[in-house]
Amino acid sequence: MKDKFYQYIHDLQNTITSGLEAIDGKAKFQEDIWERPEGGGGRTRVIENGHVFEKGGVNISGVHGKLPDSMQAYFGVKDADFFACGLSLVLHPKNPMVPTVHANWRYFEMYDQKGNIVDQWFGGGQDLTPYYLFEEDAKHFHQTCKTACDKHNTAFYPKYKARCDEYFHNTHRNEGRGIGGLFFDYCKASEDMTMENWYNFVTEVGNSFLSAYLPIVEKRKDLPYTKAQRDWQEIRRGRYVEFNLVHDKGTLFGLKTNGRIESILMSLPPHVQWVYDHQPEAGSEEEKLIEVLKKPIDWV
Numbered sequence: 522m523k524d525k526f527y528q529y530i531h532d533l534q535n536t537i538t539s540g541l542e543a544i545d546g547k548a549k550f551q552e553d554i555w556e557r558p559e560g561g562g563g564r565t566r567v568i569e570n571g572h573v574f575e576k577g578g579v580n581i582s583g584v585h586g587k588l589p590d591s592m593q594a595y596f597g598v599k600d601a602d603f604f605a606c607g608l609s610l611v612l613h614p615k616n617p618m619v620p621t622v623h624a625n626w627r628y629f630e631m632y633d634q635k636g637n638i639v640d641q642w643f644g645g646g647q648d649l650t651p652y653y654l655f656e657e658d659a660k661h662f663h664q665t666c667k668t669a670c671d672k673h674n675t676a677f678y679p680k681y682k683a684r685c686d687e688y689f690h691n692t693h694r695n696e697g698r699g700i701g702g703l704f705f706d707y708c709k710a711s712e713d714m715t716m717e718n719w720y721n722f723v724t725e726v727g728n729s730f731l732s733a734y735l736p737i738v739e740k741r742k743d744l745p746y747t748k749a750q751r752d753w754q755e756i757r758r759g760r761y762v763e764f765n766l767v768h769d770k771g772t773l774f775g776l777k778t779n780g781r782i783e784s785i786l787m788s789l790p791p792h793v794q795w796v797y798d799h800q801p802e803a804g805s806e807e808e809k810l811i812e813v814l815k816k817p818i819d820w821v
Contacts, residue, residue, distance in 0.1 A: 522628065522630075522720065523604055523628060523630055525720065526606060526628040526643075526720065527581075527628075527789070529724055529727070530606065530608040530727075533728070534564065534566065534579055534580075534581050534608055536541075536575065537608075537730065537731060538568075538579050540731045541574065542616070544573060544738055544739065545568065545571040545572050545574050546572050547569070547571045547572040547573075548574060549814075550566040550567060551569075552566050553566075553567075553783075553784075554596045555781050555784070556630065557779065557781070558779070559584075559586040559587070559778075559779060560584060560585040560586035561578060561582065561584035561604075562582065563581055563583065563784060564581050564757055565580045565647040565781070565783065567787055571615075572742075573615065573616070573742045574612055574613065574614055574615065575613050575615040576613045576791045577610070577612035578609075578610060578611055578784070579608070579610040580608065580610070580784050580787065581607070581608045582606060582607065582780070582781075582784065583604070583606035584604070584605055584778060584780065585605070586602065586603070587603075588601045588603045588604055589777055592774070592778065595742050596631070599753070600633075601631050601639070602631070602634075602636075603629065603631050605630075605774075605778075605783065606627065607625060607626060607627030607628065607645070608625065609624070609627075610622075610624050610625070611623045611787065613758070613790040613791070615801070616741065616742055616746055617652040617746050617751055617754035618652070618653055618655075618741040618744040618746060618750075619741045619814055620649050620651035620652065620699070620741075621649075621651075622649055622734050623647070623650070624645070624646070624647035624727075625644075625645050625728045625753065625771065626646075626723050627644050627645055628641075628642075628644075628723075629641065629643075629644070641709065642706070642709045643705075643719045643722075644706035644707065644708060645693065645705060645706075645723055645726065646685055646702060646703040646726070647666065647702045647726065647736075648669075648685055648698075648700075648702035648704070649662045649701070650761060651700060652750075652753060652757050653720040653750070653806055654700075654806070654809055655737075656820075658740070660818045660820045661737060662702060662733050662737065663682070663820035663821045664745070665684070665729050665732055665733035666703050666726070666729070667682075668729070669725045669726045670703070670722075672725055673718070673721065673722040675799065681705045682703060682819075684705065685703050686817040689704070689764065690768075691763060692768075693767065694760060694763070696760070696811065696814040696815050698760065698761060698764045698814075699786070699814070700813065700818070701817060702733075712784075723783055732755065734797075752794065753801075753807050755793055755794040756794045756795075756796055757810075758790045758793045758794075759795045762789055762790070763795055765788055768808060772785060
């Protein structure tokens with residue numbers, strides 16, 4: 522399974538970066554191949570200063586070895602080895618009318634000292650972070666997520682949509698990071714779902730990413746915007762950074778397992794503002810977004 526899924530994310534990275542380069546029309550991804558001293562490595566691809574994308578990354582990695590003590594304590598195990606692989610992407614567009622997007626699909630195995638698999642699971646999801654709310658974009662993104670889920674289990678979309686709203690929440694701000702999507706983790710074999718079933722589901726979601734996001738980019742990338750709207754985008758990016766550095770488990774896992782720092786932190790946007798006690802104007806489009814982030818909406 523680990524070889525099969527690693528090959529999948531290897532191919533998916535190629536598909537996604539090609540699609541993004543095509544819609545950007547200017548910038549190309551810079552590639553870095555890196556190795557982790559303790560075992561494994563990855564392929565980082567970053568795009569910068571494009572026509573559409575100010576900065577973005579589409580990274581894959583497959584790392585293995587002894588599970589660090591801090592992570593053993595987290596999982597409640599002793600003397601465990603692990604293998605983890607996944608694709609993680611974040612895209613920060615230049616135009617504030619185009620939303621930031623994040624996605625991740627991953628697979629994890631844990632072993633005893635004899636090398637036997639003692640646990641394995643899939644995780645992942647995809648979510649949208651707009652700066653200006655276009656309801657038709659939110660509906661399109663969520664409908665694409667729901668369509669992918671429904672092919673496998675009609676209970677998945679409402680369940681994983683709710684988990685996404687719960688997970689990508691800046692509790693210290695009492696607001697969502699964005700308008701959500703899907704978030705699932707610890708997807709293990711059960712009476713209803715084999716690991717093969719989970720593989721089929723996760724890859725279905727991964728394959729839906731471009732059709733969820735690119736039509737929105739196409740529609741918004743050439744819209745006019747003001748300096749004030751750009752400032753708002755940079756203030757909201759600050760909230761994105763806060764979530765990734767304060768709450769995100771993936772960032773923590775990468776740092777605790779001696780991952781490549783540049784790859785882990787590629788999700789941080791290049792231009793950000795933190796304005797003291799900033800409040801959007803009453804009745805404005807900016808305030809409209811904030812109200813939606815305070816209480817998740819069922820878009821489908």
